[in-house]
Each structure stands twice: as C-alpha cells, then as structure tokens.
Amino acid sequence: MTFALPEPAPGFDQPVAVLKHCHDRIRKQLSTLHKLLAHLPAHGADQDAQQAARAILSYFDKAANLHHDDEEHDLIPMLQATASGEDAALLGRLAPQLLQEHAEMEAMWQQLRGPLAAIAEGQAQALDAGAAARFADAYARHMEIEEGQVAPMALRLFSGAQMEQLGRAMQERRGILPAGERVAHMRKDYEQAALSEQEVRANPIEQFEEWFQQALRAEVNEPNAMGVSTVGADGRPSSRIVLVKQFDQRGFTWYTNYDSQKGRELCANPHAALLFFWSELERQVRVEGRVERTSAEESDRYFGSRPLKSRLGAIASDQSRPIGSREALERNYEAVVSRFGEDPPRPEHWGGFRLVPDRIEFWQGRSSRFHDRIVYTRQPDGSWSRQRLQP
DSSP: OOOOOOOOOOOTTSHHHHHHHHHHHHHHHHHHHHHHHHHHHHHOSOHHHHHHHHHHHHHHHHTHHHHHHIIIIIIHHHHHHHOOHHHHHHHHHHHHHHHHHHHHHHHHHHHHHHHHHHHHTTOOOOOOHHHHHHHHHHHHHHHHHIIIIIHHHHHHHOOHHHHHHHHHHHHHHHTOSOHHHHGGGOOOOOOSOOOOTTTSOSSHHHHHHHHHHHHHHTTOSSTTEEEEEEEOTTSOEEEEEEEOOEEETTEEEEEEETTSHHHHHHHHSOEEEEEEEEGGGTEEEEEEEEEEEOOHHHHHHHHHHSOHHHHHHHHHOOTTSOOSOHHHHHHHHHHHHHHHTTOOOOOTTEEEEEEEEEEEEEEEOOGGGOOEEEEEEEOTTSOEEEEEEOO
C-alpha cells in the first residue's frame, strides 16, 4: 500500500479553508481505510496493514473530534447569530441534521475502533467491510453538505472580524496560539481552602510558621524559595529568587554576596519586599520591611554549615559582575580550591540579610478570583493589627 502525503495546511487567517483542509485529510484517511479493506484478505495484518490502521486511528481519535468541535461550538453558532431570512431558514434545517450526524459518525467510529486497534497490533486479520462502508458513506454525505451549503454561507456572511474570531477559536482548541497570546486565556480556579480573620493567628510570624509547616507536609516544591525585590538608585525595581534560611520574630533571613546587585541596592536603600508562592496550596505570602545585615557571628555560623563546594563557589564568584566565559569562572574556582582546600574562610563581602517586616499579607486563592487576603501591619508599639483586604 502507498499513502499520499497531506497537502500543506492553510493558515488560520483562512478558517473556512482550514475546515476544507480537514475534510481533505478525512478523505485521505477514508481512502486508506478502503485500501486496508482490500489489503487484508491477501496479506493479513502485515507491517503495511498495521501502519495503515495506526494512521486511521490517530486521525479519528485525535483530529476528527477537533473538526467537529470547530463546527459545533464556533462555526454553526456564529452562523446562527449572523444569518437571517432564507439563510436562517436553511440553517435551521441543516444545523440539527449536522449535529445528529456527528453523533452517529462517532458511534460508527467506536464500532470500527476496536478491530482497527487489533490490526494495528497485528492481533487481527479482518475488518467489517459493511461497517467501514457505512462510516465512509456517512462522512462523504456530511462533508458534501458542509462544503456545498455551510462553507459558502460562512464565506458570504462573515466579516473579517468574525473570520478572525473563528480562526482564533480553532487555534486555541488545538493549543497552537503563540505563547504570548495563550497566556491571556490560561485559567485556574482555586478551591482548596479558605482564610478567615477568626482562624488566623494574632501574630503573623506564627501564622507564617503554620503555613510553612503545611507546605512542608504537602511536599511543596522548594517551600523556602522566595522572591526578593529591591530598588536601585535609579528607582528601578529588580527581583530574583533566593532561599530563606531562617525566620523568627526578628524577621526573614537569607545569605548572599554583599557586593551583588541586590547587596548594593540594599546598601543604598535598605528596604525590600519578599514573596512566597506555594502553588500546590494555592497560597502566597507577601512580606515588606526594612533590611539589616546579620551579625558576623551568624554569618560565620551559616557559612560554615554550607557544603564545601558552595563555600568555595562563594569565594570564586564575583556575583553579578561580568565575566568572559564559563571557562574563566571555572578557572577562578580551581584557583580558590588550590588556595583554601578543605577549610575556606567566609569572605568579608559575604553574609546574611534579615528583612524586619512591618507588613505581611496572607493570600489564599478562592473560586472565581474572589480570593481571601488578610494583611498584618506592625504598630508603633511593636504589636500587629490585622485586616481583610478585597481581592
């Protein structure tokens, strides 16, 4: 058996042409089905038969339903909303018939699917010729009506904007919009939990501890990862992800190179914002406040607890500064290894920052974007007030 290659598909700026292209692909698969019926009595489920069965299965399992959905959810409803007079009357007769035929063809396909799957695996040698003929005839009649009456009506009635709407819907259904456009249509409803003023702790650090423990139990991916946002001398904000290494009533602590971009920015403007996002629990925590350096003793203690290669890397890397190549960076590392061996000292430019919070907001995702938000604000006497915010 030989199989014709499909013609190149038209662009989705011509959605009616795309629908016709889908019909052409259906016809090619029906032709393959006809060839398979003729092939099986003489050759059985040989390699060619298995390849043909797999091709038919792939198309009618994965692509044909998309074509039906294009018609049921977009083309026909758009025509019903646009047509008038004789067009509306014709559509009133055709639409129920076409939808019924979709259901009937799907039922016929399910009868064929099992035997085709067995042939594709080399486990069966025959196919019901009558069932295959009924399936092919039903599709042929169906496509003739669509090409002879429905498609011309769409070409005649749809405006350019409607054609664009139809083409975009078809692309979305197939998941082939550019990523920058798909992102606008991404939706997730949050339904796991709720957050009320009566249930939260009076102290936000205790509330954070409770949520953090729940994140650990839920095996959230890197629950200690947080975004750190700083502001440069030019007023431009910058953000990066770091790992919180300690939190207590004093604040949230992380360690870094003091000469890095964030280090320099915090030296000039010792205020920052932190963001924890635990998607598995549909939660985020925002923390804002002033930043101070940890003591040398705290920095020494944490530096000494790090893996050896991390300590050596902290010395070798002039963080955030340009370098010519990866090879140059690795040469720096080897030089530090040769110099310090197994006991590298903490460099003076490396240590901890602690954000002392004055505002902490707990956000719990809720259905329909009607989220729960409770914010704690530190008062002049050091106590905390809490308040619900609108989503």
